[in-house]
Amino acid sequence: MIDPETLIIGSGRSEITPEEFRSRFSTDCRFNERLFYHQGLEGIKTYLESLGHFDRVICFLAIPPSAYSSTAAVLAREGFGEEAVIVIEKPFGRNLETATRLNRELTESFREEQIYRNDHYLAKETVQNIMVFRFANTIFEAIWNNRYVESILIEGYEELGLEERAAYYDSAGSLRDMIQNHLMQLLCLVTMEPPVSLDAEEISRQKVDILKSLRIDRCRKGQYEGYRLEKGVDPESYTDTAAEIQARIENFRWSGVPIVMRTAKAASRTETRIVVTFKNIPRLLFNRKGEIAHNRIIITVQPNEGIMLDVAGKIPGINLEIGRSKMNFSLRQSYEQDIPEAYQKLLLDAINGDRTLFVSADETELSWKVLEPYLEDPDPFLYRKGKTPFPLDREK
Ligand code: BG6
Numbered sequence: 001m002i003d004p005e006t007l008i009i010g011s012g013r014s015e016i017t018p019e020e021f022r023s024r025f026s027t028d029c030r031f032n033e034r035l036f037y038h039q040g041l042e043g044i045k046t047y048l049e050s051l052g053h054f055d056r057v058i059c060f061l062a063i064p065p066s067a068y069s070s071t072a073a074v075l076a077r078e079g080f081g082e083e084a085v086i087v088i089e090k091p092f093g094r095n096l097e098t099a100t101r102l103n104r105e106l107t108e109s110f111r112e113e114q115i116y117r118n119d120h121y122l123a124k125e126t127v128q129n130i131m132v133f134r135f136a137n138t139i140f141e142a143i144w145n146n147r148y149v150e151s152i153l154i155e156g157y158e159e160l161g162l163e164e165r166a167a168y169y170d171s172a173g174s175l176r177d178m179i180q181n182h183l184m185q186l187l188c189l190v191t192m193e194p195p196v197s198l199d200a201e202e203i204s205r206q207k208v209d210i211l212k213s214l215r216i217d218r219c220r221k222g223q224y225e226g227y228r229l230e231k232g233v234d235p236e237s238y239t240d241t242a243a244e245i246q247a248r249i250e251n252f253r254w255s256g257v258p259i260v261m262r263t264a265k266a267a268s269r270t271e272t273r274i275v276v277t278f279k280n281i282p283r284l285l286f287n288r289k290g291e292i293a294h295n296r297i298i299i300t301v302q303p304n305e306g307i308m309l310d311v312a313g314k315i316p317g318i319n320l321e322i323g324r325s326k327m328n329f330s331l332r333q334s335y336e337q338d339i340p341e342a343y344q345k346l347l348l349d350a351i352n353g354d355r356t357l358f359v360s361a362d363e364t365e366l367s368w369k370v371l372e373p374y375l376e377d378p379d380p381f382l383y384r385k386g387k388t389p390f391p392l393d394r395e396k
Pocket residue numbers: 090120158177178
């Protein structure tokens with residue numbers, strides 16, 4: 001819970017009164033009293049001091065990315081360089097060069113441990129569960145390698161299209177918007193070695209090792225039909241609204257296991273999931289004809305959060321028929337608690353100084369680096385709105 005003494009202070013260029021600022025929120029009145037507004041960042045420290053004593057300042061930069069460095073510099077100049085943390089939204093750069101520059105500029109004002117780079121996927125319940133699932137159980141880790149795993153698929157599909165975000169999206173595209181950050185982070189969590197502790201630095205070290213061993217073999221991009229007619233989109237835009245990456249991880253655990261990451265807007269369904277497909281059993285006993293489906297573990301990040309283990313089993317009846325039995329763990333059915341919004345968790349962690357679910361400078365730079373050769377690829381193929389552009393991997 002947030003300490004009841006916490007103050008929330010909005011700051012921006014507009015000249016608005018604290019009352020006007022408060023009226024934008026529907027918090028309960030106890031909290032309303034703790035909402036303030038200060039125009040511009042200059043003098044904000046004096047303003048905070050005038051409101052009372054404060055221990056910790058969290059600066060959440062909900063501003064255009066082009067203003068991140070200059071805002072960080074003003075905050076440092078205002079005297080927050082030693083004690084504040086800054087929370088930064090994506091996009092964090094648009095390629096390796098801009099991300100590296102941004103990291104460098106931010107560290108001119110703040111130390112790395114004061115910089116919280118948001119990737120809200122990391123705070124989703126099922127995503128937090130990946131590490132628990134892998135490292136709090138004995139039964140999975142032994143088979144989590146290239147001896148048993150045949151392939152890994154990570155998909156992030158959305159039915160939604162642009163949603164009035166052309167100004168940002170048309171200059172970004174799906175590779176930058178979803179794969180460089182969200183899907184890449186999922187891949188790291190699924191494939192990294194166990195860290196020696198849960199410290200943010202230790203976890204990040206393992207993710208960095210994955211990103212350093214990641215090789216991309218192929219990238220395909222798509223654009224939904226009608227995208228160029230959307231409001232605010234360049235009528236000759238080559239921006240990708242879908243992308244597929246085929247990759248591999250060249251390390252002892254994963255060498256030889258194909259990895260596919262796919263994302264699409266205006267797809268036929270909204271779903272984010274990780275499918276780990278295991279190698280097939282030998283062709284004898286029940287599988288003489290090779291008809292038994294591969295075992296799979298499907299981690300559904302959303303919307304039906306859960307983990308499913310797909311195994312072969314006997315279909316009840318007189319004959320010996322083998323079917324698929326799904327052992328399904330559904331988060332919502334297993335627990336009564338509400339699933340918190342990712343942002344609730346992230347903001348609380350920032351307030352509590354826990355950086356575990358934030359992205360390090362090295363992670364951002366390495367994930368840009370690996371995608372760099374594909375960022376400017378022109379000529380996406382066209383796909384129909386409402387159709388998922390890549391083959392569905394539903395029943396293999
Ligand atoms: C954002 C992207 O980071 O993630 C959006 O900019 C995308 O384009 C969104 O729609 C998806 O997040 P969620 O939580 O809805 O899956």
